[in-house]
Amino acid sequence: MTDRLETKFIHSAGVDPQTGAVNVPIYQSSTFHQNSIDEFGPFDYSRSGNPTRQALEETIAKLENGTRGFAFSSGMAAISSAFMLLSAGDHVIVSEDVYGGTYRFITEVLTKFGVDHSFVNMTDLDKLAKAIQPNTKVVYLETPSNPVMNITDIETAAKLAKANGCLTFVDNTFMTPLYQNPLDLGADLVLHSATKFLSGHSDITAGLAVTKDAELGDRLGFIQNSFGSVLGAQDSYSLIQGIKTLGARLKQSSESAQKIAEFLHGHPEVEEVFYPGFSFHPGNPIHQRQASGDGAVLSFRLPDKNAARIFKDALRIPVFAVSLGAVETILSYPATMSHAAMPKEEREKRGITDGLFRFSVGLEHDEDLIDDLKQALEKVRVKSQLSIAN
Numbered sequence: 053m054t055d056r057l058e059t060k061f062i063h064s065a066g067v068d069p070q071t072g073a074v075n076v077p078i079y080q081s082s083t084f085h086q087n088s089i090d091e092f093g094p095f096d097y098s099r100s101g102n103p104t105r106q107a108l109e110e111t112i113a114k115l116e117n118g119t120r121g122f123a124f125s126s127g128m129a130a131i132s133s134a135f136m137l138l139s140a141g142d143h144v145i146v147s148e149d150v151y152g153g154t155y156r157f158i159t160e161v162l163t164k165f166g167v168d169h170s171f172v173n174m175t176d177l178d179k180l181a182k183a184i185q186p187n188t189k190v191v192y193l194e195t196p197s198n199p200v201m202n203i204t205d206i207e208t209a210a211k212l213a214k215a216n217g218c219l220t221f222v223d224n225t226f227m228t229p230l231y232q233n234p235l236d237l238g239a240d241l242v243l244h245s246a247t248k249f250l251s252g253h254s255d256i257t258a259g260l261a262v263t264k265d266a267e268l269g270d271r272l273g274f275i276q277n278s279f280g281s282v283l284g285a286q287d288s289y290s291l292i293q294g295i296k297t298l299g300a301r302l303k304q305s306s307e308s309a310q311k312i313a314e315f316l317h318g319h320p321e322v323e324e325v326f327y328p329g330f331s332f333h334p335g336n337p338i339h340q341r342q343a344s345g346d347g348a349v350l351s352f353r354l355p356d357k358n359a360a361r362i363f364k365d366a367l368r369i370p371v372f373a374v375s376l377g378a379v380e381t382i383l384s385y386p387a388t389m390s391h392a393a394m395p396k397e398e399r400e401k402r403g404i405t406d407g408l409f410r411f412s413v414g415l416e417h418d419e420d421l422i423d424d425l426k427q428a429l430e431k432v433r434v435k436s437q438l439s440i441a442n
């Protein structure tokens with residue numbers, strides 16, 4: 053009998069075998085005493101392995117149906133370490149609307165080590181097929197993408213990659229293992245910024261990686277130990293605690309997000325709403341096939357920067373910040389936050405205009421959030437009419 057994910061979230065880390073403690077102990081130790089000069093115990097040094105981190109790594113491996121899990125000090129540490137599987141002369145193909153930090157790593161760090169890249173619009177997999185070169189080694193996807201929620205068909209992309217001798221990496225931060233399991237769809241490696249939904253309380257930065265194949269797992273384990281950007285014991289403990297409540301949190305937030313997306317869609321001050329749960333979202337049929345939920349993040353467009361400023365100043369409940377996936381609702385402004393480094397023209401090509409907001413729905417009462425949005429949009433309406441009258 054296999055348990056459902058909600059049950060696995062609670063029990064995957066297990067109880068402490070020594071004491072029966074229901075929470076994994078925090079093994080705050082960098083080194084471990086050895087009994088003999090030629091026989092070492094299971095742990096020797098915490099960069100190579102720590103019992104608290106190991107409980108977390110085994111947990112995420114189970115949740116993603118993989119063979120090996122790895123915990124890193126941030127999502128970017130996990131992603132960068134995964135790219136270190138490559139060698140000079142290799143080429144990678146990446147979703148064109150990839151997370152900003154991943155974009156920066158690929159364009160400004162990987163290039164220094166002789167790893168080349170192409171950015172491709174992965175909503176059209178013919179474009180992916182055309183971009184594959186003899187030295188392409190990795191196809192890197194993010195679905196839904198950020199912030200305009202483009203959907204990529206993971207299974208078809210992974211098949212295409214495999215047929216051409218490439219590995220498929222998927223950043224699964226937005227869906228989490230609750231709603232999407234890329235390894236089951238043919239991907240080789242799944243990545244998470246566990247800073248977001250998995251920890252869920254805006255309290256730690258953490259990254260996770262899971263491999264399907266044991267040999268790839270050994271290679272990533274070697275890199276994790278060599279590069280050393282591991283997650284500490286305290287943060288590993290926090291993340292295990294966060295994962296326990298992921299099922300309840302994400303379901304509640306996603307339910308509210310659907311209601312909020314519908315409210316915004318019907319509002320005259322809002323030009324456009326991006327949410328994969330809308331039946332008219334172009335990626336919806338593929339998303340429904342490969343994911344079991346629509347998530348708690350949506351984006352919407354107001355007419356311009358002036359409207360955006362009035363709206364932000366009027367909003368009472370959400371925190372205005374980068375990041376997402378927390379108990380508190382987080383409003384972000386991609387133009388000056390996540391995509392500030394991108395030239396305006398490139399930004400606008402990707403739909404990131406000066407009126408675009410990202411909204412990560414937390415656990416507040418959905419009607420309080422809708423009331424707050426309503427009053428802020430009313431201020432936008434009144435003030436923009438005033439400015440027209442002037």
Ligand SMILES: *Cc1c(COP(=O)(O)O)cnc(C)c1O
Pocket residue numbers: 126127128129151153194198223225226244245246247248257258259
């Ligand atoms: C935040 C984020 C990252 C980076 O993770 P950090 O924990 O901030 O290093 C990567 N991918 C996505 C989709 C993210 O939202």
